[in-house]
Amino acid sequence: MNDKKLYLALFILALAAPAVLYPVFLMKVLCFALFACAFNLLLGFAGLLSFGHAAFLGTGGYVTGYLMINAGLTPELGILAGTLAAGLLGAVYGKLAVRREGIYFAMVTLALAQLAFFFYLQAPFTGGEDGLQGVPRGELFGFIDLSNNLAMYYFVLAIFVFGFWLIRRTVHSPFGQVLKAIRENEPRAISLGYNVNDYKWLAFVISSALAGLAGSTKTLVFQLASLNDVHWHLSGEVVLMTLVGGMGTLLGPLVGAGAIVTIQNYLSGGELGNYIHIILGAIFVVCVLAFRSGIVGQFQKMLKQNF
Amino acid sequence: MSQDFILETRNLVKAFKGFTAVDDVNLKIERGAIHALIGPNGAGKTTVFNLLTKYLTPTDGSLLYNGRDITAMKPAAIARAGIVRSFQISAVFPHLSVLENVRVALQSREGNSFHFWKPVKVLDRLNDRAMELLADVGLADFASARTLDLPYGRKRALEIATTLALEPELMLLDEPTQGMGHEDVEVVADLIKRVSAGRTILMVEHNLQVVSRLADRITVLQRGAVLTEGDYATVSADPRVREAYLGVAADEPAAPQSRPASVEALAPEARA
Ligand SMILES: Nc1ncnc2c1ncn2[C@@H]1O[C@H](COP(=O)(O)OP(=O)(O)O)[C@@H](O)[C@H]1O
Numbered sequence A: 001m002n003d004k005k006l007y008l009a010l011f012i013l014a015l016a017a018p019a020v021l022y023p024v025f026l027m028k029v030l031c032f033a034l035f036a037c038a039f040n041l042l043l044g045f046a047g048l049l050s051f052g053h054a055a056f057l058g059t060g061g062y063v064t065g066y067l068m069i070n071a072g073l074t075p076e077l078g079i080l081a082g083t084l085a086a087g088l089l090g091a092v093y094g095k096l097a098v099r100r101e102g103i104y105f106a107m108v109t110l111a112l113a114q115l116a117f118f119f120y121l122q123a124p125f126t127g128g129e130d131g132l133q134g135v136p137r138g139e140l141f142g143f144i145d146l147s148n149n150l151a152m153y154y155f156v157l158a159i160f161v162f163g164f165w166l167i168r169r170t171v172h173s174p175f176g177q178v179l180k181a182i183r184e185n186e187p188r189a190i191s192l193g194y195n196v197n198d199y200k201w202l203a204f205v206i207s208s209a210l211a212g213l214a215g216s217t218k219t220l221v222f223q224l225a226s227l228n229d230v231h232w233h234l235s236g237e238v239v240l241m242t243l244v245g246g247m248g249t250l251l252g253p254l255v256g257a258g259a260i261v262t263i264q265n266y267l268s269g270g271e272l273g274n275y276i277h278i279i280l281g282a283i284f285v286v287c288v289l290a291f292r293s294g295i296v297g298q299f300q301k302m303l304k305q306n307f
Numbered sequence B: 001m002s003q004d005f006i007l008e009t010r011n012l013v014k015a016f017k018g019f020t021a022v023d024d025v026n027l028k029i030e031r032g033a034i035h036a037l038i039g040p041n042g043a044g045k046t047t048v049f050n051l052l053t054k055y056l057t058p059t060d061g062s063l064l065y066n067g068r069d070i071t072a073m074k075p076a077a078i079a080r081a082g083i084v085r086s087f088q089i090s091a092v093f094p095h096l097s098v099l100e101n102v103r104v105a106l107q108s109r110e111g112n113s114f115h116f117w118k119p120v121k122v123l124d125r126l127n128d129r130a131m132e133l134l135a136d137v138g139l140a141d142f143a144s145a146r147t148l149d150l151p152y153g154r155k156r157a158l159e160i161a162t163t164l165a166l167e168p169e170l171m172l173l174d175e176p177t178q179g180m181g182h183e184d185v186e187v188v189a190d191l192i193k194r195v196s197a198g199r200t201i202l203m204v205e206h207n208l209q210v211v212s213r214l215a216d217r218i219t220v221l222q223r224g225a226v227l228t229e230g231d232y233a234t235v236s237a238d239p240r241v242r243e244a245y246l247g248v249a250a251d252e253p254a255a256p257q258s259r260p261a262s263v264e265a266l267a268p269e270a271r272a
């Protein structure tokens, strides 16, 4: 299969990447890519626009950070706990959100995410404005020291590959088939006996757990969980990444996250740093108006036309 | 006549903001029959379908299916209980293949629709059954086509195959021949006749030739209320029905065979 060859090539590239690129940058890209892939499962494959996904990323981050600092967990358990917590929050939020459609769905997710933001702002164990700093990376399985950036990078890569694999599998599963049917024609899916809200809910839970996985991983990488991770800015950024890369394509969010993180890193060092939001906003507008299918979507179209 | 009714409505009412679209309708659908629901545009036929399948909640009245009150059931549950509908606007999954359209219907009777960790390949065991259903409606050659690319008539046929996949006891067809050319109408009418074996069909249909050929019993709806009911001869002889359809008291002969060319013109939607 052509797809598989492409994935293999990308994987080999990712294995070799730290030889040329700074591992922390690569890890940042992978964390945001996983976040965007998780978000895209909902937007691109279930047709649900969540405007509160930062709540899940942040929850993963805070829970992992807190447990790593205070309970001395090994990193794999810390990440597992963060992921589960985000999935649990997703289960509750999802239950409330999937009853609404379209813009109302987006508004409910935004409102619930703001609730989470204020919780993390006020709660005594989150460090308020400072966040949780100095989160130890710990030793993977008790013997691989993750303070080494290269070791950490390969761990993050493994997590990303797992998350990506799970999303791809979900999309190409019996469940994914129903999701597709719901997105294509919801009333018809109901008339075939599907309780569509239950399917949307499950997609929401998987998506939020994986967003939590991204957040937990990110907290280990940067040894920090902060309010930025639950801020609505981030919920917006993940929409941007997904649309720029190509929603509803498996690789789009990866490409989009790569592009946005690269632009942010490049700009924040230079004199244009103050204009980051304006520049990202402009990119967003251009994408929505001119390349509605995103970078990967556009690329796929070109391939189709030429072969 | 036996008194075995698969579906009954009791004093069914649906009001939209003061406007009563369905007004105190008592339907009795006999098991095994083809029952047609006819009436001019806006009479409330689609609304009745939406009530029967709970896409709309009745303002008043109740629904009995096999003697059981289903008024409080949810749409998906009603579908699983055996009442499966088609839609007035062709309802297919455009970006799924023709085979996948049927398969996703078959899948709803399997227990694996929440299995997100399994490869889609596990659905392949449904392919044979799906192909059988496609063959039944004359779509075997189109199995791998993208549904979007099918001509309209074939989409409607696919919709029927998809509906059949659920092996419904009661099939609700909302204008299955609407917008079709003469040949497609014949094909679909034949198809409905064929699949009616062993099940009950309630259909909304404007083409009176189709109605006369297929329907065992006809209910005429006008402004939300039942105008009259009976077999084709009875209903078509009723001057009120001809008035409702033509807007004037027409004195055309009622037998459909005697006016083949004007049958289409009787359909208000075709004239509109
Ligand atoms: N959701 C709705 N809200 C308000 N009015 C409606 C709604 N659905 C149908 N109606 C009205 O109810 C009447 C019956 O419509 P419908 O059942 O679609 O008629 P038919 O299928 O017989 O042509 C029409 O006047 C229509 O405008």
Ligand SMILES: [Mg+2]
Binding pocket: B045, B046, B047, B088
């Ligand atoms: Mg109608």
